[in-house]
Amino acid sequence: MAIATVNPTTGTTEREFEPHTAAEVDRRTGLAQDAFEALKTTSFVHRAQWLRAAADLLDAEAAATARTIVIEMGKPLAQAEAEIHKSAKGLRFYADHAEGFLADEPLDDPAAVGASRAWTRYEPLGVVLAVMPWNFPVWQALRFAAPALAAGNTGLLKHASNVPQTALYLDGLFRRAGFPEGAFQALLIGSDAVETVIDDPRVKAVTLTGSEPAGRAVAAAAGARIKKTVLELGGSDPFIVLPSADLDAxxxxxxxxxxxxxxxxCIAAKRFIVHTDVYDEFARRFTGAVAALAVGDPLDPATDVGPLATESGRSDLAELVDDAVAKGAKVLTGGGAPDRAGWFYTPTVLADLGDDARIVQEEAFGPVAALYRAADADDAARIANQTAFGLSSSVWTNDPDEEERFVRALDAGAVFVNGMTVSFPELPFGGVKHSGYGRELAAAGIREFTNLKTVWKG
Known part of the structure; x- marks a missing residue:
């Protein structure tokens, strides 16, 4: 895939970039290693100052950066601006909390291990490679960068090839904020060059957010070299509605x-599993609301849904819908691409899905909802857990027993009760099963790329 900004609203190529040569990647990796030697000895106070300065830059430049995001991947402008401010919040969160998250932890009873003192300490690993996707091009990168830099690591960002201008903006952000030269850099490389970077002994760990095949490839490459990985590989999150729920909400x-x-x-609700007692009413209201969404230019404030980010992404989504329809699914609204330039797909609701439809097991990455009628709570849990994914989930009930039942029953990294799944700096984020392993954000996220060192003193 070419490294280029291709505007998904029009399908036209705005800018193209030459990939970094092997020599340039080597130079940047050397800079990252040198920066690590400097950064690991700086205080949490200094790192926090630099993180806050980066957050200030993000907020100040949000309008221009948001337009770049829209042109590169097509999300509505207001959502792009919100993403940038959320990223600034994430930087400030780790500026405020990193020192506490990584503080030494003394053993309460050192005599039990024959010591006068015993404790554990978190220390940074070194250069970490981040392989990041295009869908939240600032937030995805910075929810790695904020904890990694706060801990004293340095980062190399292999961003998606369709958001190079966003990658280059992030390349300069931390340097402008005061971090040592090389602390965080973008590598303009294709996916075929990732394994070579992982092979470099200066790179100590890898984190990836992306597809399951990409995760398998990165995990295999890192595992062969005994390097730590954190993987977030998408999801097909259930949204479960039970009879006691507030149906309007x-x-x-x-x-x-x-x-x-x-x-x-990745954490968008994709499968809507509704108890039979409220299914018909939910389906009627939900379908009507989806059909009323305004599809158009993402720079227009009136737009609810813009284009898909890539032509191949739209083709993949259309194939899933066409396959479901061919196998008996009913289209309640939408079901195709509008006749216009760009990579738009009409918001779609499918019902009566057969078990052999691909969309039952595969992630639909676009505005396509799959409706399921559940006979009872047990059936709802069965349908929710029938995919190989386990990222997050949403359960709607006002019955405390049902709430506890589904919190226990769902195979997922998170359960949101009477709310939409959202990633917060304060909450650990990650999945189980084929959605990956490891955690981002909160205390768990900053500790992923540290060495937990045990110290024993006689």
């Missing part, structure tokens, strides 16, 4: 949960 949230970011979010 559930419907309103369901529309946003499926179509935010033009439906291109």
């Amino acid at each position: 559930a419907v309103d949230t369901a529309v946003t949960a499926r179509t935010i970011n033009n439906g291109q979010s």
